[in-house]
Amino acid sequence: MVPFKSFSLFPLRGSHLVLYYHRVGDGGAEFYPGGIKSAELLQAIQGLLELGFRFCSLSEAYGKAGSKKEFTISLTSDDGLASNHEIVLPIAKKYGIPLTLFVIGKCLDNQALAWNHKLIQIRRHSSEETLQSALSNLGSRFQISEEGSLSQRIFSVADSQKDEFVDLLWDSFCPETQNEFLQRTQPFLSAAQMQDLQDNGAEFALHSHSHADFSRLSYPQILNELRANQALLADYVRQPVPFFAFPYGRECKGDLIPKLCRDAGLKAALGFRYRISDNRRQNALWQRLPLESAHALSLEQLLLRPLARVLKPR
Numbered sequence: 001m002v003p004f005k006s007f008s009l010f011p012l013r014g015s016h017l018v019l020y021y022h023r024v025g026d027g028g029a030e031f032y033p034g035g036i037k038s039a040e041l042l043q044a045i046q047g048l049l050e051l052g053f054r055f056c057s058l059s060e061a062y063g064k065a066g067s068k069k070e071f072t073i074s075l076t077s078d079d080g081l082a083s084n085h086e087i088v089l090p091i092a093k094k095y096g097i098p099l100t101l102f103v104i105g106k107c108l109d110n111q112a113l114a115w116n117h118k119l120i121q122i123r124r125h126s127s128e129e130t131l132q133s134a135l136s137n138l139g140s141r142f143q144i145s146e147e148g149s150l151s152q153r154i155f156s157v158a159d160s161q162k163d164e165f166v167d168l169l170w171d172s173f174c175p176e177t178q179n180e181f182l183q184r185t186q187p188f189l190s191a192a193q194m195q196d197l198q199d200n201g202a203e204f205a206l207h208s209h210s211h212a213d214f215s216r217l218s219y220p221q222i223l224n225e226l227r228a229n230q231a232l233l234a235d236y237v238r239q240p241v242p243f244f245a246f247p248y249g250r251e252c253k254g255d256l257i258p259k260l261c262r263d264a265g266l267k268a269a270l271g272f273r274y275r276i277s278d279n280r281r282q283n284a285l286w287q288r289l290p291l292e293s294a295h296a297l298s299l300e301q302l303l304l305r306p307l308a309r310v311l312k313p314r
């Protein structure tokens, strides 16, 4: 893991790295099948520490961006899943890592599922065929695209109708109500877990109210998503930090981002497409790197991929 130590880190100086994951766990989770195993998280943390990185919160990184002489990295997680408390917090405490958690407003304390989480359950209880035929039946009502893969067709439903759409599918395919499912599985952080995380140095930031696709929302809708997220989060967290991670990494138009940051009182919005020149103080858009099995990235690839992009002649 260390052989590229001497040369690979040099271009990273001054560019703060931000990693993200969703669920950490070892079994095939019923709620969120993707994610990273706890041993992989541990290995990545130990490897990064060995390489000379220092973990710091996103707030600290933002405050020092551009001025630092060290290699810093932040560990962030999206959606506010309970594994952050059950599995990640003990690891974070052991290694002194301050977590930054991007949470979905409506899902806080297991109050509701976001539409994409509902869809995971619907897909567990249906087949490709039965879903395709359900989509055809609902096609005209929700203006579903007739072309493309199942996912593309589902994503073609307007954001304002997605919950209504998946709620119908839920009722057709899932054996229990959404409330029963939430009570039984408790997939999101509870109020007490958020409190404990906060008491142990974790900071909480925004991931929208409904996990909407921001590339398809109007500016007023975007602002509403953030304000609703801020309002609900304030009920659970002493001082949310002014950062926002785009759901699915789908950014709104770039020229809207500085205005959005001003209007919503944010320091930066975060996407999924890290390049070595990113994460400078003057930028309203910061970027992150995935730390999840689905991307099958070893630590070397994780660090070398953005470097390769920089070094590649254009």
Ligand SMILES: [Zn+2]
Pocket (backbone or CB within 6 Å): 078, 079, 207, 211, 247, 248
């Ligand atoms: Zn998300």
